[in-house]
Amino acid sequence: MANAAAPGLPRFSVEVYQNPHLPEGGREVNAIVTVTAAPDATAVPAAAPDGRAAVVVMVDCSGSMDYPPAKMRNARDATAAAVDALRDGVSFAVVAGTHQAREVYPGGGRLAVADAVTRGQAKEALRKLSPGGGTAIGTWLRLADRLLDGSGAAIRHGILLTDGRNEHEEPDALRATLDACSGRFTCDARGVGIDWEVKEVKGIASALLGTADIVADPAGLAADFTRIMETVMGKEVGDVALRLWTPQDAEVAFVKQVAPTVEDLTDRREEAGPRAGDYPTGAWGDESRDYHVCVRVPAAPVGREMLAARASLVVPAPAGAPPQVLAQGLVRAVWTDDLTASTALNPQVAHYTGQAELAHAIQQGLDLRKAGDVDGATAKLGRAVQLASRSGHEDTAKLLAKVVDVVDAAKGTVRLKAKVSEEAEMTLETRSTKTVRVRK
Amino acid sequence: MSQLPPQLTVCPACHEPLEPADNFCGGCGTDLSAVPSAPGAARPAGGPRRAGTPPARGADDHRAAPRSGAVPGQPAHGTGPGTPCAACRSGMIDNDGYCENCGHAQPRERDHMEHESAGVAAVSDRGLRHHRNEDAFATSTAALPDGSPAVVAVVSDGVSSAARPDEASAAACAAARDTLVTGLAGGTDPREATRRAVVSAAEAVAALAGPAAEAREHTPYRQENAPACTIVSAVVTGDLLTVGWVGDSRAYWVPDDRGTQPARLTEDDSWAAQMVAAGLMSEAEAYADERAHAITGWLGADAYEVEPHTASYHPDRPGVVVVCTDGLWNYAESAEQMAAVVPPDARSRPLECARRLLAHALDGGGHDNVTVAVLPFPTRPEGAGSA
Numbered sequence: 001m002a003n004a005a006a007p008g009l010p011r012f013s014v015e016v017y018q019n020p021h022l023p024e025g026g027r028e029v030n031a032i033v034t035v036t037a038a039p040d041a042t043a044v045p046a047a048a049p050d051g052r053a054a055v056v057v058m059v060d061c062s063g064s065m066d067y068p069p070a071k072m073r074n075a076r077d078a079t080a081a082a083v084d085a086l087r088d089g090v091s092f093a094v095v096a097g098t099h100q101a102r103e104v105y106p107g108g109g110r111l112a113v114a115d116a117v118t119r120g121q122a123k124e125a126l127r128k129l130s131p132g133g134g135t136a137i138g139t140w141l142r143l144a145d146r147l148l149d150g151s152g153a154a155i156r157h158g159i160l161l162t163d164g165r166n167e168h169e170e171p172d173a174l175r176a177t178l179d180a181c182s183g184r185f186t187c188d189a190r191g192v193g194i195d196w197e198v199k200e201v202k203g204i205a206s207a208l209l210g211t212a213d214i215v216a217d218p219a220g221l222a223a224d225f226t227r228i229m230e231t232v233m234g235k236e237v238g239d240v241a242l243r244l245w246t247p248q249d250a251e252v253a254f255v256k257q258v259a260p261t262v263e264d265l266t267d268r269r270e271e272a273g274p275r276a277g278d279y280p281t282g283a284w285g286d287e288s289r290d291y292h293v294c295v296r297v298p299a300a301p302v303g304r305e306m307l308a309a310r311a312s313l314v315v316p317a318p319a320g321a322p323p324q325v326l327a328q329g330l331v332r333a334v335w336t337d338d339l340t341a342s343t344a345l346n347p348q349v350a351h352y353t354g355q356a357e358l359a360h361a362i363q364q365g366l367d368l369r370k371a372g373d374v375d376g377a378t379a380k381l382g383r384a385v386q387l388a389s390r391s392g393h394e395d396t397a398k399l400l401a402k403v404v405d406v407v408d409a410a411k412g413t414v415r416l417k418a419k420v421s422e423e424a425e426m427t428l429e430t431r432s433t434k435t436v437r438v439r440k
Numbered sequence: 441m442s443q444l445p446p447q448l449t450v451c452p453a454c455h456e457p458l459e460p461a462d463n464f465c466g467g468c469g470t471d472l473s474a475v476p477s478a479p480g481a482a483r484p485a486g487g488p489r490r491a492g493t494p495p496a497r498g499a500d501d502h503r504a505a506p507r508s509g510a511v512p513g514q515p516a517h518g519t520g521p522g523t524p525c526a527a528c529r530s531g532m533i534d535n536d537g538y539c540e541n542c543g544h545a546q547p548r549e550r551d552h553m554e555h556e557s558a559g560v561a562a563v564s565d566r567g568l569r570h571h572r573n574e575d576a577f578a579t580s581t582a583a584l585p586d587g588s589p590a591v592v593a594v595v596s597d598g599v600s601s602a603a604r605p606d607e608a609s610a611a612a613c614a615a616a617r618d619t620l621v622t623g624l625a626g627g628t629d630p631r632e633a634t635r636r637a638v639v640s641a642a643e644a645v646a647a648l649a650g651p652a653a654e655a656r657e658h659t660p661y662r663q664e665n666a667p668a669c670t671i672v673s674a675v676v677t678g679d680l681l682t683v684g685w686v687g688d689s690r691a692y693w694v695p696d697d698r699g700t701q702p703a704r705l706t707e708d709d710s711w712a713a714q715m716v717a718a719g720l721m722s723e724a725e726a727y728a729d730e731r732a733h734a735i736t737g738w739l740g741a742d743a744y745e746v747e748p749h750t751a752s753y754h755p756d757r758p759g760v761v762v763v764c765t766d767g768l769w770n771y772a773e774s775a776e777q778m779a780a781v782v783p784p785d786a787r788s789r790p791l792e793c794a795r796r797l798l799a800h801a802l803d804g805g806g807h808d809n810v811t812v813a814v815l816p817f818p819t820r821p822e823g824a825g826s827a
Contacts, residue, residue, distance in 0.1 A: 245540075246543070247539070247541065247542050247543025247544075248528065248531070248541050248542045248543070249542075250543070275541075297543070300544070302568075302569050303566070303567070303568055303569045303570055303571050304544065304545070304571065305544070305545035305571045305572075306538070306542075306543045306544050306545060307536065307538035307539075307543040307544075307545070308543065310536075330536060330538075333543075334571045335571070336569075336570075336571065337569060338600075
């Protein structure tokens with residue numbers, strides 16, 4: 001479908017998978033919109049100093065990081081590894097987080113520009129990090145926001161590491177901070193050990209369009225931080241939005257990112273002119289994501305064709321100019337009295353409907369299990385095993401098998417394990433929203 | 441359609457003045473029935489444009505070749521970007537051919553086409569239930585080696601269950617028409633020219649599948665049927681009428697003198713026809729079966745060996761030849777029924793006749809695309825076509 005190239009930007013392309021046929025009176029149109037960003041082959045590789053990106057690393061330095069002491073040491077090493085992965089020219093800062101936020105490097109409300117000297121200084125400063133104090137993640141994020149905002153960089157990213165619950169701040173305060181920071185920078189969140197709250201860490205990553213994961217063994221932190229930083233360094237364009245135009249009297253029932261993870265974007269719409277709304281997608285490197293778009297259109301007579309949605313990728317242009325459209329695809333509705341056509345399920349739509357249900361079933365199953373509802377948990381996790389098996393989602397199937405004994409994966413018959421490690425349960429919950437793409 | 445269109449005085453797309461009975465704009469071809477109804481306004485549904493209005497866009501666009509009618513490609517919508525929407529009248533048309541307000545697709549060029557030239561007229565219409573027109577026609581007037589005229593009409597119906605049926609029918613018509621004109625001008629016997637025309641049409645349609653058919657072997661999950669279509673042609677040369685066909689598109693003979701017998705000139709390659717021919721079912725039983733319209737012969741890469749059927753007739757009296765797709769003959773199956781719809785002055789006003797036949801199909805429900813070509817017999821002298 002459509003694609004556009006702009007200097008310095010990756011080449012975006014949009015593909016739409018759907019069955020456009022609706023029965024007489026049908027109103028609901030479902031489509032999977034696949035967005036792929038590929039490096040601009042004509043561009044010079046970004047070996048030159050890169051002033052477009054700014055990164056703030058937030059390291060939990062609360063008292064609990066001292067138990068065991070290796071945790072703080074591993075966090076320091078991981079942050080050092082992340083600093084080493086910074087490309088020359090990228091602006092960066094390190095923040096120590098407790099019940100308050102403190103600039104560790106470079107300080108003075110500024111960011112440093114990465115080069116051999118500043119990387120060395122930053123690692124030196126990390127040695128002074130010591131645990132002590134509480135946890136108020138909102139303060140860390142607000143400081144990161146101030147630092148990143150001053151950078152003027154197009155790609156603004158945070159990396160947040162925590163090992164405990166957000167105990168020294170009301171949940172509402174964190175919520176308000178996330179609302180304030182949403183759209184201003186993106187942030188990956190990691191929980192180290194097993195004493196943190198999955199929903200908190202996932203909530204941060206979700207609100208700030210980043211990834212969430214568990215690093216149960218602190219020894220694995222350095223490798224994980226290096227990977228995160230490499231991904232951030234690969235981002236080429238920030239503040240990209242999925243813009244949906246829908247016709248008069250139509251409504252967007254939902255918009256979900258469905259690959260690589262499930263993320264409901266429906267409520268994050270910002271109006272963008274008549275009948276159009278923008279859904280934030282954050283920064284893009286060389287990657288591909290899928291979105292499930294569901295639109296309810298006014299019914300039209302058999303034989304009619306309508307544009308149910310125009311999906312485009314837009315990036316803000318400097319100084320009030322209209323946003324630049326990077327690529328677009330069309331979601332159509334065609335009314336027919338051919339039942340074979342209107343009842344056919346598009347394989348992509350069916351697949352991702354299943355993946356979204358899988359993520360939901362895992363979350364529900366774990367919640368019910370915690371609440372002591374054995375039957376309910378067994379039913380939901382059984383359904384999850386069935387969906388994971390059917391869609392070939394092996395990673396999730398393996399994680400599920402650590403929480404339930406699988407009797408018959410195809411039928412979804414399972415028994416709850418009597419003893420489940422905290423780590424296994426947290427890993428499953430954290431990664432429940434990861435999806436696999438359609439097998440071809 | 442469930443709603444009665446409002447009374448429009450000018451075309452919402454191009455502001456051309458309209459007659460009360462117009463269903464399509466005479467200026468730009470916009471489907472006026474696509475305009476939603478306004479309170480208290482009504483006008484009769486169905487029926488083609490009235491006489492006297494200028495030719496529709498389908499014909500208009502082919503003025504460069506006044507002696508040949510043909511079918512344009514389908515992807516482009518008939519109404520250009522920046523013009524108002526024919527459906528809601530408040531939005532403008534975007535570059536993809538949809539209204540930026542209500543999202544409705546705009547009428548495409550092939551939604552309704554008309555063509556008239558010396559000795560032949562043709563009309564093709566999307567109908568009321570299909571979202572695009574997968575039928576096509578092509579007409580031409582050629583000169584035989586002795587200088588006498590030869591009139592050619594080809595009609596094709598794209599197979600909906602196959603890929604790109606609209607491209608198949610257009611390719612078949614163009615190839616058959618060109619082969620016929622070349623052959624007749626070179627002195628080939630009309631029946632042999634017809635046979636070759638059907639073969640060349642089959643090759644043209646098979647060629648559409650080319651790369652896709654190879655790709656299919658490597659990507660078995662992508663189930664794309666090769667483009668396919670039917671074909672029927674009629675050629676009038678002197679006192680000879682020659683028809684050729686594959687599939688279930690038909691040709692009828694309707695004499696001026698309705699006291700004499702009209703006739704169907706083609707035998708369908710269809711399940712129903714085979715059942716009747718084999719004596720397994722009565723005609724009524726066969727056509728009532730849901731498999732009745734399954735065709736047993738077609739043009740396309742996946743067709744078994746294409747066997748062009750041809751037949752020649754020496755009509756002994758004046759009349760018209762009606763060449764059509766099943767979108768018409770479903771509403772006038774027998775030769776008698778078809779003759780009853782053909783107006784008495786069909787031979788002098790073939791375009792009016794074609795429009796009348798289309799109106800008959802639309803009034804009957806318009807469940808399929810409708811295409812019909814009308815050839816007066818014998819061919820009247822050049823330039824004597826109706827206005």
